[in-house]
Amino acid sequence: TANDASTGQQPTATYDSAFLKACRREPVPHTPVWFMRQAGRSLPEYRKVREGIPMLESCMRPELVTEITLQPVRRHNVDAAIYFSDIVVPLKAIGLDLDIKPGIGPVVEQPIRTRADLARLRDLTPEDVPYVTEAIGLLTRELGSTPLIGFAGAPFTLASYLVEGGPSRTYENAKAMMYGDPELWADLLDRLADITAAFLKVQIEAGASAVQLFDSWVGALAPADYVQSVMPASAKVFEAVAGYGVPRIHFGVGTGELLKLMGEAGADVVGVDWRIPLDEAVRRVGPGKALQGNLDPTVLFTDKNTVEAKAQEVLDAAAGLEGHVFNLGHGVMPNTDPDALTRLVEYVHTHSAR
Numbered sequence: 001t002a003n004d005a006s007t008g009q010q011p012t013a014t015y016d017s018a019f020l021k022a023c024r025r026e027p028v029p030h031t032p033v034w035f036m037r038q039a040g041r042s043l044p045e046y047r048k049v050r051e052g053i054p055m056l057e058s059c060m061r062p063e064l065v066t067e068i069t070l071q072p073v074r075r076h077n078v079d080a081a082i083y084f085s086d087i088v089v090p091l092k093a094i095g096l097d098l099d100i101k102p103g104i105g106p107v108v109e110q111p112i113r114t115r116a117d118l119a120r121l122r123d124l125t126p127e128d129v130p131y132v133t134e135a136i137g138l139l140t141r142e143l144g145s146t147p148l149i150g151f152a153g154a155p156f157t158l159a160s161y162l163v164e165g166g167p168s169r170t171y172e173n174a175k176a177m178m179y180g181d182p183e184l185w186a187d188l189l190d191r192l193a194d195i196t197a198a199f200l201k202v203q204i205e206a207g208a209s210a211v212q213l214f215d216s217w218v219g220a221l222a223p224a225d226y227v228q229s230v231m232p233a234s235a236k237v238f239e240a241v242a243g244y245g246v247p248r249i250h251f252g253v254g255t256g257e258l259l260k261l262m263g264e265a266g267a268d269v270v271g272v273d274w275r276i277p278l279d280e281a282v283r284r285v286g287p288g289k290a291l292q293g294n295l296d297p298t299v300l301f302t303d304k305n306t307v308e309a310k311a312q313e314v315l316d317a318a319a320g321l322e323g324h325v326f327n328l329g330h331g332v333m334p335n336t337d338p339d340a341l342t343r344l345v346e347y348v349h350t351h352s353a354r
């Protein structure tokens with residue numbers, strides 16, 4: 001089931017899935033749907049298998065990763081699985097002292113602040129992440145024709161954690177480095193681009209059918225700063241995996257002013273949050289790209305009729321679009337009722353059937 005490194009060859013049934021067809025902007029039998037953070041705390045079966053196991057450790061156990069990745073596929077009938085891991089896993093794998101603290105997120109013991117600190121960011125090789133290769137091998141066998149999405153954090157979003165030392169609302173240290181020491185910043189992002197590209201290659205060669213680059217926090221930047229200080233590194237990542245022919249998805253939050261640029265960085269599919277309707281997003285992104293999104297995840301805290309009305313608005317805004325992958329505008333929130341997600345998948349499938 002592994003992809004051929006030279007051709008990106010997929011098993012035929014996977015290649016012909018609604019999800020991969022939509023990514024390629026081919027006609028689909030129904031709009032495919034999956035959810036960012038579909039695996040995780042919204043599912044009781046997830047909370048059960050994770051009991052007593054720290055987050056990062058759970059990412060390194062292939063059988064557990066396989067089980068957690070499959071849970072939302074079994075339960076919700078989504079059109080794609082997303083590999084269970086975290087954006088900081090490759091950084092942990094090259095030896096950085098970081099952890100994921102419950103309810104907080106990634107915390108880095110010694111932040112990257114100086115040129116000397118860059119030496120701690122060595123290249124990543126497949127031998128650093130044997131559990132990824134093993135888990136994806138198990139998963140592609142279990143998934144059959146359901147595609148598996150691999151993912152990584154984009155250089156800016158990874159840098160935001162590394163330079164700040166943890167989650168931030170303002171990114172003051174990271175942005176200060178970007179503005180104040182552009183050479184150090186460029187070298188840091190270039191290092192992270194190489195690590196990210198290597199991590200995505202491991203996933204694709206093990207059998208991932210698509211990849212998503214999460215630049216979750218890049219909406220903090222003005223377009224000109226994105227072009228000058230971030231886009232070269234993100235483009236390097238996309239270029240490094242272009243030869244496999246698997247769809248490349250690019251997502252960030254609050255990126256209304258960056259959508260066109262994020263497409264131009266090398267994405268085949270541009271992820272859109274809930275702040276801009278998809279018919280406006282397609283005008284901003286321009287031709288030649290599929291779009292993914294964009295129901296506000298908090299809509300799932302309302303009643304069934306409201307969820308369906310808001311989901312229909314998303315489908316209507318995407319009606320003229322070639323290539324739509326239905327998703328939320330950001331990840332599933334932990335308190336979401338999983339049954340609301342199952343009903344939403346059913347609704348999208350039924351009301352987009354052609």
Ligand code: CP3
Pocket residue numbers: 035036037038039040041050055082083084085086087088100101102103104105106151214216331
């Ligand atoms: O189902 C999936 O989407 C796959 C799993 C996945 C996780 N993290 C598992 C996880 C994915 C795709 C990620 C990506 C990720 N991690 C991003 C980009 C996506 C986004 O939301 O914008 C970011 C910014 C991170 C960093 C991170 N890791 C945060 C902010 C948190 C949440 C902290 C918290 O506890 O609220 C984590 C931890 C994390 N990663 C959890 C999960 C399921 C929760 C920890 C747990 O269940 O114990």
